[in-house]
Every structure is written in C-alpha cells, then in structure tokens.
Amino acid sequence: MRLQFCAKPWSNRLIRRRAGLLSFCGVAGLAVGACTHTPEQVAVAADALQTASLPGSVTLSTKTTTVVPGEPVTIEDKRDWIEMPYAVTRADLKELYAMPPIETAPQFQFSTLVPPGAELWDPFDIHVQSSESFLVGDDAKSGRIWQVNIDGSVKSVAAPERFAPYTFDIAPASFGRYAGHIYALAFNEPTQAGGWELADAIIRVDPNTGEDTLVCYLPDNETGAGAGGFFVRFGPPNTPFADKLWITTASNHSIYHVAADGTCSSFVTIDLDRWGSPRGIGFTPDGKSLLLATAKPDAANRAKTLRGGGKILLMSADGAIADKPVATGLHEPGQMAYAPNGFGNFAGELFVADAGDWHNERGIAEQPNKGPTETVGNDGRVFRVTSEGKLELVASGLRNPVGVGFLGNALAVGDINGDFHIGYQKFPDGFVILIKPK
Numbered sequence: 001m002r003l004q005f006c007a008k009p010w011s012n013r014l015i016r017r018r019a020g021l022l023s024f025c026g027v028a029g030l031a032v033g034a035c036t037h038t039p040e041q042v043a044v045a046a047d048a049l050q051t052a053s054l055p056g057s058v059t060l061s062t063k064t065t066t067v068v069p070g071e072p073v074t075i076e077d078k079r080d081w082i083e084m085p086y087a088v089t090r091a092d093l094k095e096l097y098a099m100p101p102i103e104t105a106p107q108f109q110f111s112t113l114v115p116p117g118a119e120l121w122d123p124f125d126i127h128v129q130s131s132e133s134f135l136v137g138d139d140a141k142s143g144r145i146w147q148v149n150i151d152g153s154v155k156s157v158a159a160p161e162r163f164a165p166y167t168f169d170i171a172p173a174s175f176g177r178y179a180g181h182i183y184a185l186a187f188n189e190p191t192q193a194g195g196w197e198l199a200d201a202i203i204r205v206d207p208n209t210g211e212d213t214l215v216c217y218l219p220d221n222e223t224g225a226g227a228g229g230f231f232v233r234f235g236p237p238n239t240p241f242a243d244k245l246w247i248t249t250a251s252n253h254s255i256y257h258v259a260a261d262g263t264c265s266s267f268v269t270i271d272l273d274r275w276g277s278p279r280g281i282g283f284t285p286d287g288k289s290l291l292l293a294t295a296k297p298d299a300a301n302r303a304k305t306l307r308g309g310g311k312i313l314l315m316s317a318d319g320a321i322a323d324k325p326v327a328t329g330l331h332e333p334g335q336m337a338y339a340p341n342g343f344g345n346f347a348g349e350l351f352v353a354d355a356g357d358w359h360n361e362r363g364i365a366e367q368p369n370k371g372p373t374e375t376v377g378n379d380g381r382v383f384r385v386t387s388e389g390k391l392e393l394v395a396s397g398l399r400n401p402v403g404v405g406f407l408g409n410a411l412a413v414g415d416i417n418g419d420f421h422i423g424y425q426k427f428p429d430g431f432v433i434l435i436k437p438k
Contacts, residue, residue: 017172026349090367093117096418096429102397104435107344110169113432116417117200119154120146120321123414125231125335126403134405134412138430139166139187146206148432150407158205160212165203169234174243175260181206183245185229188217199229201437202245202258209381216264218249218256223269225252231335236361238318239287246290248278255292255319261262268319272297275321276311282336290315291326293333293352304357306333312385327385330354334402342409344437349412350385350396352428353401376418378401382411382435396436411435 086272097117104110114120121140128134132148135157138144143164145157158165165184181204188201202215218227228251235241238326244257246267254269254277276294283290296309310330314322332355339346356379378396383391395413403414417429 006192033144081203091326093427099431100397101358102395102433103392104395107346107438108394108435109438110433110435113150113152113412113434114148114335114430116429116431117427118152118431119428120414121428121431122166122416123430123432124402125417126405126412127169128405128407131408134407135168135182136164136403136414136432137168137184139164139428140428143186145182145184148412155205158182158210158212160186160203160205160210163201163203163212163214165205165212165229166199167229168205169232171204171235171245171260172234172295174237175262178204178260179299183215183234185231185232185247191375201248202232202264215262218247218264219254220253220265220345221249221266221269223252225254227252227254227256227258227266228276230279233281235290236283236287241283241285241287241290241352246281248281248292250277253277255290255315268315269365270294270321275313277305279310279332280334280336284339285348289322290317291336291350292321293330293336295330295332305332307356307379310354312336312350325406326350327352327383327389327391329377329391330383331356332358335404337404337406337411339411340408342408343406343411344409346384346437348387349405351406352383352385353404353413354381354383355400355402355416356380356398358400380415382413395433397432407434409436 023243027243041383099115102110120138122138124139125137126134133147136146136148138146143160145165147155147157163186165186168182168184170388171181171183184203184205185199186201186203187199189285191295200218202218203212204215205212211436217231227249230248232245232247232249235244235246244259247256247258249256252269253272255267256264257267258264276296278292279295280293281291292313292315294311294313295305297306298306308329308331311328312326312330312333314326330352334353334355336350336352338350339349341347351425357377374401378397378399380401381396382394382398382401382404384394385391398415399417401413401415405412411434413433413435415431417431417434
C-alpha cells in the first residue's frame with residue numbers, strides 16, 4: 001500500500017517553519033505536526049477518507065511512503081522550507097469555508113464581498129486605491145498582493161517568489177524614483193534566529209512588473225533581540241513622521257523606520273509590561289502623532305495575550321508615549337482607519353479591527369487528525385472610538401479580522417480566518433466583508 005498526498009494547487013507554495021518542528025504524517029493525507037502513526041491507523045484512515053482537492057489541484061504529488069507492517073510511519077522534511085501537501089474531507093472543507101455568524105451593532109449592516117474558499121488566503125492588510133478597489137497583502141501562495149474590486153472580483157498584482165509580503169504601503173513622492181512602489185514587510189527564508197515567526201524582510205515591489213527587490217533586513221534592536229514585524233505605514237507628508245516607512249515589531253516590542261536610501265533603523269523599544277506588544281500602526285489626522293495599537297501579554301503564558309488588555313496609544317515624533325491611551329479594552333488590535341465624511345453619523349471616528357485570540361485551540365498537538373481543519377473561535381470584532389474616547393462595538397462574530405479600510409461609504413474588513421502564523425490551516429479561507437451605516 002502506498003499513500004499519496006494531494007498536490008499543491010500552485011507550484012511554489014512554501015510554508016515557513018523551522019526544520020524539525022513540522023512533520024507530515026500519513027494519516028488520511030492530512031498535513032499535521034510532530035506526529036507518528038502506525039500503518040494500521042494510516043490504512044484505516046486512508047481507506048475511509050473522501051478527499052476534496054483544493055481549487056486548481058489536478059495532479060498527485062510525488063511525496064509517498066510505503067507502509068511496512070509493524071513499523072511507524074513518519075514523513076518529515078528537514079529542510080528549512082517545506083512544501084505542504086493537502087487532503088481534507090468534504091465535510092471539513094465545507095465547514096472551513098462557511099461564513100462565521102457575524103452580527104453588527106444596530107446602526108450598521110454588513111455584506112460579504114469575498115467569501116471563504118474564493119481566492120484569498122490570509123488577507124492581512126488593506127490599502128484603499130479608490131471607492132472601487134483596494135489592495136490586499138496576503139502571505140499565502142508564497143506571498144501575494146491582490147487587487148479586490150467592489151464587485152468582489154480578485155486579481156493578482158504581485159507574487160514574489162522568495163518573500164511572502166503581508167503588510168505594505170505605497171511609497172510617497174519623497175521616495176524619488178521609487179515613488180508609487182509597494183514597500184512591504186515580508187517573511188524571509190528561516191534563519192537560526194527564528195525562522196518563520198520573525199518576518200524581518202523589507203521588500204520593494206514594482207507595481208508595473210510585479211518584480212520584488214530586497215531593501216533590507218530589520219536589524220536587532222538595542223537589546224539585541226531580533227525583529228519580527230507586524231504592521232507598516234508611511235508617515236504622512238509634511239509631518240514629523242514624513243519620508244519614512246514605519247514598522248511595528250511584535251517579537252522585540254519596537255518601532256523601526258526605513259528611509260528612501262534603504263537605511264533600516266530601530267527607532268524605539270517600548271516597555272512591554274507598561275504598554276504591551278506593538279501591533280497595528282497609523283497616524284492621527286493632523287499627522288502629529290503615531291497611533292500604536294498594542295496587545296497585553298498574559299503573565300501566566302507570555303505566548304498569549306489578554307482579552308481587554310489591548311490599547312491604542314499616542315506616540316510623538318521623539319518616541320514618547322502619552323499617558324492617556326486613545327482607547328482601551330481591546331485584545332489584538334490590528335489596522336485602524338478614520339471614517340470619512342459620508343459614513344453616516346460616524347465621520348471622524350477611529351475604526352479598528354480586533355482579531356481576538358489567534359490560536360486554534362484544537363490544533364495539531366491536541367487533535368492531530370482534526371487540528372489542520374478545525375475552525376478558530378468567533379471572537380474577532382470591529383470597534384469604533386467615539387470623539388469622547390469610548391470604545392463601541394461595530395461588529396462581532398468574526399474569526400481573525402486584521403485589515404480595515406474605507407471605500408467611500410463602506411468599511412472593508414479583511415479576515416484571515418484560521419491561518420497566519422499561529423493557525424494550523426493553509427487553505428484559501430480568508431474573506432472580506434463590507435460594513436455600512438444604516
């Protein structure tokens with residue numbers, strides 16, 4: 001008996017994991033981590049499985065193993081970069097692609113623009129082009145930058161081969177010949193310093209050709225800790241933050257910036273216990289302050305963050321943080337955007353995506369046969385901050401919303417669903433909704 005795994009629906013799909021941390025186990029064709037099963041278990045599961053290939057999958061991969069009676073079966077690729085094969089039951093795939101039970105506050109309504117299972121994998125960051133379209137940063141499919149149109153159609157703008165960008169911004173005029181180019185924070189090839197969890201590459205993408213160029217690697221901060229980035233934004237023109245790309249890093253709790261000449265520098269490292277770990281980044285409408293979203297680590301488990309401990313802070317151009325936060329009571333705050341005129345009675349209010357708990361609690365370790373397709377919790381939310389500084393709920397029941405952006409009278413919200421670097425799935429389950437005032 002030979003076990004075969006469904007092929008990847010694209011040619012160069014790379015999953016970033018450090019060598020030895022991720023194994024492929026021959027159980028029902030599922031890609032799961034650090035597990036070993038007997039041939040008898042493999043045979044029973046494989047014989048009982050109805051598989052459904054992902055969109056575009058038409059061939060079988062060459063990854064096989066021969067089952068030898070009485071010997072355990074383990075498939076492990078010790079390279080730093082490993083290709084992920086797939087097989088999933090039709091029932092699990094249907095559940096995975098189901099929209100979560102989203103609810104809005106009475107003043108709002110929502111519609112689905114791009115559903116799960118369509119095209120998007122991890123729609124992490126949103127950059128609005130016009131009232132008709134926006135760009136999306138997506139670290140899956142070896143990295144993609146998509147254009148999403150108001151009719152829900154999606155097309156690829158750039159597909160870097162080496163790097164996987166997921167948050168980005170468009171270079172201003174002050175960047176000279178690179179004005180209009182896409183500057184992105186991307187996952188790089190794993191290193192001993194940390195591998196997949198340290199997204200430390202700043203790349204530049206030519207929007208005309210899609211060609212990507214490495215600008216720099218974020219250096220260690222003053223404490224010697226490596227930089228694992230989270231969000232990027234260019235500073236507004238004619239402000240103290242102008243002419244630089246600003247980056248938040250979650251791994252070493254720092255802010256970095258990149259100049260037009262490609263110089264990457266650590267700007268400031270914040271007090272983790274006092275302020276939390278940096279997440280989303282933005283700027284006030286007058287450009288005088290940087291908006292810094294943070295998450296508060298759980299003292300009992302530093303790998304997790306506390307619901308209600310997240311904040312939005314104000315940072316001045318010298319790196320000082322104001323004592324009074326813009327908002328409190330969040331969990332994992334991501335992208336932020338101010339509502340424009342015409343967005344009902346909410347013009348000028350700050351809207352923010354809050355991903356909630358990233359983790360798939362029934363992941364690989366607890367449920368090796370189920371974890372890769374187990375849906376994450378519906379604790380993702382969208383909030384608005386009133387002019388009085390009060391946090392008000394806009395929408396709840398999402399999975400892992402991160403990106404937001406206004407297209408005229410609609411707020412686009414990108415939800416990465418169960419993927420990103422803590423989830424165990426790698427399917428096109430990301431989705432985008434539009435929220436409008438009633």
